[in-house]
Amino acid sequence: MTETGTVLITGPTRNLGRHTALAMAARPQDRRPDLLLVGRSGPELTAVADEARARGARVHEIGCDLSRLADVRAAAATVRNLLATGAVRPLRALIANAGIMSNDTRQASPDGYETTFAVNHLAHAQLIGDLLDTFTAPARIVLLGSNTYHANVWRKLLNVAEAEWADPVELARPAPAERTPDMTTSGVAYSNAKLAILYYAHELQRHVDAGIHVSVFEPGWMPGTALGRGAPAAVQAVGRALGRLPGVSTPQRSGPLLAAIALDDTWAHLRDGAFVVKTRQTEVRPIAHDRDRERRVWAATAELLEHAGAHR
Numbered sequence: 245m246t247e248t249g250t251v252l253i254t255g256p257t258r259n260l261g262r263h264t265a266l267a268m269a270a271r272p273q274d275r276r277p278d279l280l281l282v283g284r285s286g287p288e289l290t291a292v293a294d295e296a297r298a299r300g301a302r303v304h305e306i307g308c309d310l311s312r313l314a315d316v317r318a319a320a321a322t323v324r325n326l327l328a329t330g331a332v333r334p335l336r337a338l339i340a341n342a343g344i345m346s347n348d349t350r351q352a353s354p355d356g357y358e359t360t361f362a363v364n365h366l367a368h369a370q371l372i373g374d375l376l377d378t379f380t381a382p383a384r385i386v387l388l389g390s391n392t393y394h395a396n397v398w399r400k401l402l403n404v405a406e407a408e409w410a411d412p413v414e415l416a417r418p419a420p421a422e423r424t425p426d427m428t429t430s431g432v433a434y435s436n437a438k439l440a441i442l443y444y445a446h447e448l449q450r451h452v453d454a455g456i457h458v459s460v461f462e463p464g465w466m467p468g469t470a471l472g473r474g475a476p477a478a479v480q481a482v483g484r485a486l487g488r489l490p491g492v493s494t495p496q497r498s499g500p501l502l503a504a505i506a507l508d509d510t511w512a513h514l515r516d517g518a519f520v521v522k523t524r525q526t527e528v529r530p531i532a533h534d535r536d537r538e539r540r541v542w543a544a545t546a547e548l549l550e551h552a553g554a555h556r
């Protein structure tokens with residue numbers, strides 16, 4: 245097991261994030277991390293924090309709307325303060341779990357960016373960038389990927405199309421007002437954000453201190469979670485039905501697997517954006533390894549975050 249310290253997780257209020265947080269909280273005392281729960285303020289955040297405390301964990305709730313970069317910066321400042329004052333143990337892992345698939349790619353975040361790209365990628369890049377010098381090695385950064393970045397029969401059942409890559413500045417731009425929202429466009433935006441995360445993960449490893457390891461987790465298809473909450477009711481109903489099939493992933497099953505990626509010795513070797521599908525380290529498709537795109541994601545992300553900062 246890695247040194248026990250503090251783990252930050254985003255999106256702990258439901259489904260995968262919630263079950264991951266609770267799995268970490270339920271560990272034996274000598275292997276139980278302090279938890280920083282970064283999510284939208286409200287009864288759900290308080291409820292998961294209380295449940296984790298009831299399992300024995302020391303927990304801090306950090307209210308943050310990840311679609312708002314000012315909120316993300318404030319959350320990072322809170323984390324830095326907790327670490328600096330010794331209110332929590334050293335930061336050993338960050339799990340960038342929160343995600344959305346917006347059903348209307350015309351929607352802009354308060355910073356002016358397409359919401360799916362803003363929450364899945366930009367918010368986490370901001371948070372990680374603001375916290376990079378606060379990790380204590382050995383430490384892990386775990387990002388959330390999705391097999392939807394490439395053609396994928398199962399996900400197509402729910403209309404989640406594969407990525408159609410474009411420059412990240414384009415991916416961050418909301419669709420024009422005249423574009424009629426449809427599920428294919430939403431699916432492409434989601435898959436593009438997840439492909440951007442793979443490129444970012446590969447590049448991030450080149451920028452962090454030795455002893456900080458970057459990996460990407462794919463929890464398996466978990467139909468029926470709130471990720472598809474914007475989808476038509478019929479599609480959501482199919483998702484819920486498929487979710488009951490044996491062998492299909494669920495947040496209850498994948499949460500403990502994600503906790504293990506962040507904490508267990510078995511996974512200490514993961515680095516360079518290694519991709520783990522549930523319990524299996526998997527080679528990503530050739531499209532997900534591209535030095536030019538990786539460098540461009542890094543540079544464009546910095547530009548986008550800086551530009552948003554200029555409007556604070």
Ligand SMILES: NC(=O)c1ccc[n+]([C@@H]2O[C@H](COP(=O)([O-])OP(=O)(O)OC[C@H]3O[C@@H](n4cnc5c(N)ncnc54)[C@H](OP(=O)(O)O)[C@@H]3O)[C@@H](O)[C@H]2O)c1
Pocket residue numbers: 254255256257258259260261282283284288308309310311312340341342343344363388389390391462463464465466467469470471472495
């Ligand atoms: N479901 C799948 O089949 C699947 C497959 C592969 C990868 N994944 C990835 O796994 C992760 C978790 O997915 P899930 O299925 O558990 O999704 P989910 O049920 O929709 O939960 C998403 C979490 O992210 C949070 N979140 C979304 N927007 C936020 C915002 N603006 N600010 C703060 N928090 C926000 C949600 O908070 P609220 O409760 O406040 O909305 C919630 O806690 C995502 O990154 C997803 O892309 C999922």
